[in-house]
Amino acid sequence: MRTFHRSFGIRALSVGSTLLFALLWTYHLSTGGGLLSPGGLVLVLLLLLAAGASFLNLGDRYRIDEAGIAYANPALSRLGLRIGRRVAWHEVV
DSSP states (O other): OEEEOOOHHHHHHHHHHHHHHHHHHHHHHHTTOOTTSHHHHHHHHHHHHHHHHHHHHHHOEEEEOSSEEEEEOHHHHHTTOOOEEEEEGGGOO
């Protein structure tokens, strides 16, 4: 059985996006932008989405064996969210 996870480049891009949106949101607030202004809300939404994607990318695991492909995320399992999926080879088109 072989296990694959996201490449370092994808993980770095995801964390970089989170940092970029955090810096943009901080800059927006420091220049007098409002927290509940349209710009502030958009940046907070993008920051939360990027942070969530970064967290999910850090824990992704894909296992390939004779029976099929399985997905698991140990990072989410530690939080009590067990997300797992298995696809048998005969289901792959």
